[in-house]
Amino acid sequence: MLGYGRSIRESNGDRLFLAGVYVFLVIALIVVLYPLIFIVSSSLSSPLAVSSGRVWLWPVDITLDGYRVVLSNPQVLKGYGNSLFYALMGTLISVTLTVVLAYPLSRRSFFGRNALMIFITFTMLFSGGLIPT
Numbered sequence: 001m002l003g004y005g006r007s008i009r010e011s012n013g014d015r016l017f018l019a020g021v022y023v024f025l026v027i028a029l030i031v032v033l034y035p036l037i038f039i040v041s042s043s044l045s046s047p048l049a050v051s052s053g054r055v056w057l058w059p060v061d062i063t064l065d066g067y068r069v070v071l072s073n074p075q076v077l078k079g080y081g082n083s084l085f086y087a088l089m090g091t092l093i094s095v096t097l098t099v100v101l102a103y104p105l106s107r108r109s110f111f112g113r114n115a116l117m118i119f120i121t122f123t124m125l126f127s128g129g130l131i132p133t
Contacts, residue, residue: 043067 010018037057042050046061054060070076104110105117 034057038055041055041057041059043066044059044062044064045055046063047066049055049060101120105113107113
């Protein structure tokens with residue numbers, strides 16, 4: 001409903017277009033979701049069921065042995081710890097530096113504000129590496 005009690009009537013062409021969009025989105029969802037479901041199903045299935053091709057959508061001969069083996073490896077746990085550390089510290093440093101730079105740039109009286117803004121914008125447009133980050 002639009003204001004004042006008026007409503008917009010969809011034409012048959014609009015309905016057909018929306019139906020086509022929904023069909024396309026459902027197909028895209030299936031194309032994206034099936035590999036993810038297959039990987040999870042394979043990870044929960046026995047190795048014999050996976051190698052024989054019996055796993056299609058649902059897990060077959062459910063077992064958690066693969067997870068037990070992977071998580072018992074200290075190198076994998078160290079890798080997860082490193083990833084978590086880098087993600088948290090990178091986010092913290094990035095947010096801190098963004099605030100430290102953004103606040104002075106928001107002040108019109110900041111000396112060299114325009115030159116610094118041009119420098120930052122230039123490096124963002126022409127891939128300046130780590131400078132804009």
